[in-house]
Amino acid sequence: MSRKWKRTLLAWTLLAPLVVLILFPFAVMTITALKPQAEVLNPTWWPSELRLRNFADMWVATNFGQALMNSLYASGIATVGAILVSIPAAYAMSRFRFAGRGLVRQFLLVSQMLSPIVLVVGLFRLMASLGLVESVSAVGLVYMAFNIAFTVWMLQSYFDTVPKDLEEAAWMEGAGRAETLRRVFLPLVTPAIAVTAIFTFINAWNEFVIALTLLRRQESYTLPIQVFSLVAGRYTVEWHHVMGATLVATLPVAILFAWLQRYLVRGLALGAVK
């Protein structure tokens, strides 16, 4: 047996317990979602048949469509808003040396540390005083604010990697700052903006506490709250519907995340070394 094969065997043996633990909930989710209702509460692993119709039933029974729209809407507002205000901020942090720059960076670090749960009473009072409880848009706005530190940090670390010479060359040619920005700088950083936007979207998509606190009526629930409400404080839980909903709500985002994960790591790492 070659050395690499030995290493492979050893590596997978050592990783096996962790791999099993990680894949276990995915197996539970998928199998339960496909079980016929009568078998869900049976303690058997394999369903007698794969009931794909469960998903169609789940969609109606769990009011999935409405919650999906709310989630898309709140996450959309958060993403577009956070990116729009963060691009100029990150550009300023990357391209200018000004008094108070270090202070702004510290401000961003600190605001990233303050999680919604610690501020939840104050946030609720703020939104209540503005009459914005039950407003999905307001939830989007709060997500936007809590993501700004992350987006500015990520964008700045990517902006820093774009050489200044390119812009300076354009200035030499007589282009103004605005034109240079539009024709030279922005096209170069579009991929970075896209990646940052996707992660902001995922962050907002997965958020729990703010939505749980600010949204009290079922019509305004986002997906995590909707699925949670099917489980919490009920005597009978339709687990095959719950697992189906979890699967549909999770899978697209999880694939996106797994695919783009290395960019997140690189962006955060760039930010940390800079």
Next chain:
Amino acid sequence: MPSRARFLPYVLLLPSLILAAGVIFWPVGDLLEIATHNVNRFGQLRDYNDFANFKALIADPNFTAALIRTVVWTVAVVGGTILISVPVAMILNEDFYGRDVARVIVMLPWAVSLTMTAIVWRWALNGESGMLNSALRGLGIIDANVQWLATAGLAFPMQIGIGILVTIPFTTTIFLGGLSSIPQDLYEASALEGAGRWQQFRHITLPLLKPFLNIAMVLNTIYVFNSFPIIWVMTQGGPANSTDILVTHLYKLGFRIGKLGEASAVSVVMLAILLVFTILYVRLAMREEAR
């Protein structure tokens, strides 16, 4: 530089700073105010109350228990995660067949929201028909169903385990970054001098990984300390408050019992603890930056 450009960076930064300050720092001020004043059930402020809310907290055994449990929770999850993530990152840093697949699998829990993970585990750990019980019975490990989440002494360790599982991806990522920054010739040179694997780990890997260990420790401490969905979704602090940590206790005080003053006092205590860790983190980050 033309004078117009002097103000430009501030103008560019303004919208983001206003938004972040308005939504994040206004509530901080508000919390400080409610925590130190009398508040009625409808949230109207009365007069300054001489730290009555904080005194009430200290007198409340549920708060003290939640505080201690938060320490256990944070230390166990962060410690367990780091102990597992160092070897996992070292394995994933080796060259073996299927490494890319292994990396994707290890990163998977990061890709799923904590709420959804907790909901799936709540079902998997269900005492009557949960699939963990059926799997363990099928393997002959247990004879009778275990009430994982309904037993006071069992629910919390299970939640700690799940906390560790979802914290591993981020931590492993940090360590992988650290390992790839260690020059390979250090190992080759030490091997020539006759150093064994363990000695290499003790004298090369661990010291050079130390800044990354520090960052992982501080960042994870902050995240885990603040973590709400796992416990709230799985047990809501039950059975009989036996899994309450500060965040769930705070949420119950504020939104179940309606004691806004005491809930804010919990927030203020948490902010004070977080401040210490944040200062620690800013220092570490700035030290890295200065290099």
